[in-house]
Amino acid sequence: MRLSKTHLKTLREAPSDAVLESHKLLVRANMIRQEAAGLYMFPKLGYRTIRKVEQIVREEMDYIDCQEVYMPHVNPAELWQETGRWYAYGPELWRIKDRNGNDFILNPTCEEMFTDFVRKEWSSYKELPFSLYHIQFKYRDESRPRYGLLRTREFIMKDAYSFDATEEDLHTAYMRQYHAYEKVFTRCGLDYRIVEADNGPIGGSKSHEFSALSDWGESDILYCDECGMAATVERAECSDEAPVKEEMQPTEVVFTPGTKTIEDVCNYLKLPVEKSIKALMFTTYDTDLNPKDNVVCFVRGDRQLNMTKLVNALDIPAHYIEFADEDIMGPITGSVAGFTGPIGLKNCIVVVDSELVGTVNMCAGANKEDHHMLGVCYGRDYKGDIVTDIKELQEGDPCPHCGKPVKFRRGIEVGQIFKLGLKYSESMNATFKDENGEDHPYWMGCYGIGVSRTMQAVVEQHHDDKGIIWPLSVAPYHVIVTVIKSQDETQLNLAYDIEKKLEAMGVEVMVDDRDERPGVKFNDADLIGIPIRITVGKLAGEGKVEYKLRREDDHEVMSAEEAIAKAKALVDLEGDGRYLFKNLSEETLNAH
Ligand SMILES: [Zn+2]
Secondary structure: OEHHHOOOOOOOOOOOOOOOHHHHHHHHOOOOEEEEOOEEEOOHHHHHHHHHHHHHHHHHHHHOOOEEOOOOOEEEHHHHHHHOHHHHOOOOOEEEEOOOOOEEEEOOOOHHHHHHHHHHHOOEHHHOOEEEEEEEEEEOOOOOOEOHHHEOOEEEEEEEEEEEOOHHHHHHHHHHHHHHHHHHHHHOOOOEEEEEOOOHHHOOOEEEEEEEEOOOOOEEEEEOOOOOOEEEOOOOOOOOOOOOOOOOOOOEEEEOOOOOOHHHHHHHHOOOHHHEEEEEEEEEEOOOOOEEEEEEEEEEOOOOEOHHHHHHHHOOOHHHEEEOOHHHHHHHHOOOOOOOOOOOOOOOEEEEEHHHOOOOOEEEEEEEOOEEEEEEOEOOOEOOOEEEOOEOOOOOOEOOOOOOEOEEEEEEEEEEEEEEEOHHHHHOOOEEEOOOOOEEEOEEEEEEEEHHHHHHHHHHHOEEOOEEOOOHHHOOOOEEEEEOOOOOHHHHHHHHHHHHHHHHOOOOEEEEOOOOOHHHHHHHHHHHOOOEEEEEOHHHHHOEEEEEEOOOOOEEEEEHHHHHHHHHHHHHHHOOOHHHHHHOOHHHHHOO
């Protein structure tokens, strides 16, 4: 490929709304262009990397006999009404109508359509197990698209679905995908961590997230070096601290003027914050988004409420709950904004964090303006309608498994896998016949990889102040041949000769033969991050060139033949990313 005949419009400045280095660099390197909020175009170089990532995904899916198919992007609403997700999915579900007023959606994920496909096409246990996947655009009507390819309204995703006869077989299918994912992200050159995750609107019983580590990231991960525990903040269990044993005191209402926060109260009363109870109030909504229930949650004063655990405890979708307007809720429940406590509430669902069970002599709001109550004891004075873990595990807290302090990292979610169980097969009546002709629902799993996200995550991990440093496996081209002086026939001919020879060996080459200053060419080469640079300059007459790797500072002068051989050898070694399999376990490598 010759740049003299190819569009490349690199930019000095990143768009003003870009926060992440990866977002800035992808735009500056002319690999992505935003058409409208959260909708991206992929110019040539960017699309080549997308296809490289897709190809790696495809090879690892094919390796585990996952069958590639292709489904429509538009789904009839009926399928989503069958599973109830038409109502439960929330405002991110992109709903459209056809000219006759029929409802459709743009796929955010594809469980319904695959289940429908399978119930129509498959029927016998003899064909089990099997799994299917496709790579296509997905849609999410994001309220605030941002961060380049990380929060878009249209994105490229691989999603796979497995169909099995038993729960054990589902586990086998799940682990096969798990190991395939390890290979995919390893080949892409990502430093990632596998963490337990919440199932969210997909549903099911178990989930893992594959998170590319990054200083910035919307996925918060807690992990333990001691025992290997790793989970997203939403998911991470939090162990209850045992209550302090002391004799129960009678309750006592005390005057605490103007102390609206837990810190204020504890300072005012000179109490440790662990001796206080914090209240949080919510309103839930029904399927028509009319207010349904008042919910009051209590956690220990030093804890944070985990919203995911709360909506799971209430068994409602995340968008059916909002912080309450306490002034409206007060007269109904008997609570008083800033002074809400667990004693004497009415007309509400009380959710108590399990850690409060057995606690005595705590300080809580008195449900009276400017007053708190001391001596509050669980069991004697109040109980919960729901009692469960609703608190957030935080950095430094004891690991729920081994007790050592947990650590915190951020990451970019690049993949997630789910055990769905029977959720979709039962609601959509997708069954197979066993040996005796009896019908059974499929045990299902689903497995997603964000292809466009993966591309940006790679850049987030592989760049310097000059630009992107692509790993060979996902680079748009392997080699860039930079011609210092394009009007010089000798230089140009040598460059084209190198191009021809490398291409004959299967190496992907771009030649920068543009009529530009050398400085512009070097800057562009660094910015777009092609892994190997061969520079053809004034030594061309002697058949000599400079050979330089984007990831290294130094260059070497050598014959063109040597440079060709070196480039070819490196592409052979690193081109498909499999050389990094040395970091994977035997179990992963043997999974098939
Ligand atoms: Zn641990």
